Amino acid sequence: MAPLLQQVLRRKPVEAYAAEGEAGGLRRTIGLAQLSMFGIGATVGTGIFFVLSEAVPVAGPAVIVSFVIAGVVAGLTAICYAELASAVPVSGSSYSYAYATLGELVAMGVAACLLLEYGVSAAAVAVGWSQYLNELLDNVVGVAIPEALSASPEAGGVVNLPAVVLVALCSLLLVRGTSESARANAAMVVVKVAVLLLFVVVALAGWESDNLSDFAPFGLDGVTTAAGIIFFSYIGLDAVSTAGEEVEDPRRTMPLAILIALVTVTSLYVAVSVVAVAAQPQERFDGQEAGLAAILEDVTGSTWPGTVLAAGAVVSIFSITLVVLYGQTRILFAMGRDGMVPPLFARVDRRTQTPVAGTVVVGVAVGLLAGLLPIDFLAEMTSVGTLVAFLVVSVGVMVLRRTAPDLERGFRVPLYPVLPLASVAGCLWIISSLRGITLVVFAVWVAAVLAFYFAYGIRHSRLAGTEVGR
Template sequence: MSTPQSTPGSRLLRRKPVETLIAESASAGEEGGGGGHLRRSIGLWQLSSIGIGATVGTGIFFVLSTSVPEAGPAVILSFVLAAVTAGLTALCYAEMASAIPVSGSSYSYAYATLGELVAFGVGVCLLMEYGVSASAIAVSWGEYLNEFLDLAFGVRIPDALAAAPGNGGYVNLPAVVLVALVVLLLVRGASESAKVNAAMVAIKLAVLVLFVAVGLTGFHSGNLTPFMPLGAAGVQVAASSIFFSFIGLDAVSTAGEEVENPRRTLPLAIVISLVVVTLLYVAVAVTAVGAQPWQKFEGQEAGLSQILQDVTGQGWPGMVFALGAIVSIFSITLVVIYGQTRILYAMGRDGMLPKKFAEVSPRTGTPVWNTWVVGIAVAALAAFFPLSLLADMTSLGTLVAFAVVSVGVIILRRTQPDLPRGFRVPLYPVVPLLSIGFCAYLITGLHTDTFVAFGVTLVLATAVYFGYSVKHSKLAATETRERVEIG
């Protein structure tokens, strides 16, 4: 029996067997964390908190200042459109996560279904999704910190130290401090981080409920007229920009190797996260545009806190909300940086990146070196780049990764129909096809400079793949060894 010779084309399309992916993570629950494995220590509600923590607030706390000027009061429809897209994709994620319960999220799913080159490209999109979004979130943290300091003590951090170049400052120091605090917590261990995050999610939900309760007292139906001043195109553009607000659904699947009973827990946590997120987003959006004319949103910092001050005529509601936002945005940053490190862990384990990225501390069971690298990169982006560019880059990376997962569901159903699945997408193949279509629609609504930045990123990624990854791929080494043994 002979084995076909590997050609350049076949090397780029080689797939990693699902059985191999699962086998590599099978001992993740072993005590001690030695041998480079992660520990299974996260339950359903902790995992749901990770999803809610990464999603609720990622956009709501600051994205209205950029999306409302693009759509007017119809930004409500933009949130609904983004939620429908996220919901369709969440169902696809639930199936893939239950069938392939490993770290790496859509990177690992693409490796199993679409091949190595596509998987590497998806990995790059995930770097944009997690790393860049963490930077965007950290930028907004400084805005609410300044709002709280101003209301509580009458002082503000000088713009030179609280804003990026081009936005009136030299460096965003609060964003750097936030990232440093998050990294210090993450290197202590995933279980500790999940417990802290669960407490912060409770605070976050409380302050958003406070916003809705107080904000509705200032609701004026006249603020919703005209409802769609910038037309359907404005709704699309706004939905494209705010879509990164739904990345927390993806963050759930990055914890595949640290979750107890992953085939059941992963899909349940994704669905729970989606329901909570959608209800809160729509409620906050309706309240915000009903309480304030849409023209006032543009350029408004710490906007939700300001709305509460305007509605009540008092400073305390805004101060309480700003304090809650400070805690909440910390939890968001915690989760997305966590997700970023687990993507790099999976890529390092596969040989797509240097093996240093897959090293795990025997003491804490976490990829410590990996986490510090991510922290430094995220802090640098947050310190020197404006929020608007970071948000759109995140949306593009997220949409591409989401579309790939939906394609993966179709391929895996065809290639491995008997693979055990804890959850199956309903109305197959309509749901994954709709998911792909909605993602493509939102991608076309992004700004031109976002595609330019994305193109530059892909060029750099291609250089890394052909310069390093294709030569160090563990899957390639395995195939070569098998050919030698057979031949």
């Protein structure tokens, strides 16, 4: 085998991951309840609180089916994640899984997807948070942040300052420590779920069957396109797997947390989307900001339900940004330890036992995206990154079954290999429905990351000059 081909195909042994996890630098402080909350916290709200205004104009009331399709595909992938997380319980998520199963070049391609999946989605939800903050301020004190300071340049503003501030606050909390961040997130998730249940109960009073009459005005193409737009709202299932080196009893805890998050998330998404499209005509969703709050105000004729929901969204979207930023820093931590990116990202502060420098860099980059880009572009770019990463995880399960059949697994995918193959097919189906410009930008981004790999990572890899994994 040619030397270059040997280099790009070298794999990191699972045993090496296990040794690094034990030697670590990161502290195991997260239990099952907190980890489940991490998954729910990164997922619930990312779609429901604001993406309906992007998805309903594309699919109509059939956006309900879009959520179900996205949930089924995410569920198939979640089962695959559960097996890999129990077999390779380390930081780095699908990047680490790809490195262990498919080789270094594929791992860098997956890393490109994850940088989109986490960094861009953190920016997207920060923009959504800004919308709900404005709704809350307007309802409570009758004052709104000027458009120049609350919208991206493309949306008519100068910078989305609230989104930038949110990213900065979450970065500061992550710098303080993982256990503190996990406790704060758990509290915010409780608020989030309560607020969404309030929405379902109150908005039921506005149910109008006529709103569902033209159920799928744009046909199957609209339904699948909307599924692609909202798929990024299932990112929390991936976020669970980024915490592998900070979880107690990871082989048992991680698959359980993934499955708990999946069931909770899908149930809430479907319930809220059904009630929302029945309570409001589909044409009113287009361009609507703080949509769920606006629906409650219309249904009740009062501002208090919308105010409560906006307040809940402000709190709960904070938790999404927190967990997604956490996931990004841990993926870069794993890459820095492997030599794929500068060692700055793997440097752990002795006092807080967190990657402080890496967290600051991520916070600055995400803050710039949140302040300067519109939410619709951010959502689609996140979706394609998420889908490709999910696809690789499903392939990784099948590869690891062949290359390491005796490896200890705390969970095994049922109906193997039918479910992993179905997951791959579902991801490809949704990817094919995304806009051409989204796929072109994604391809350019992946090419840029791979160019960085050949310029830097291939020479600095910790596997360079060894026979490990070849």
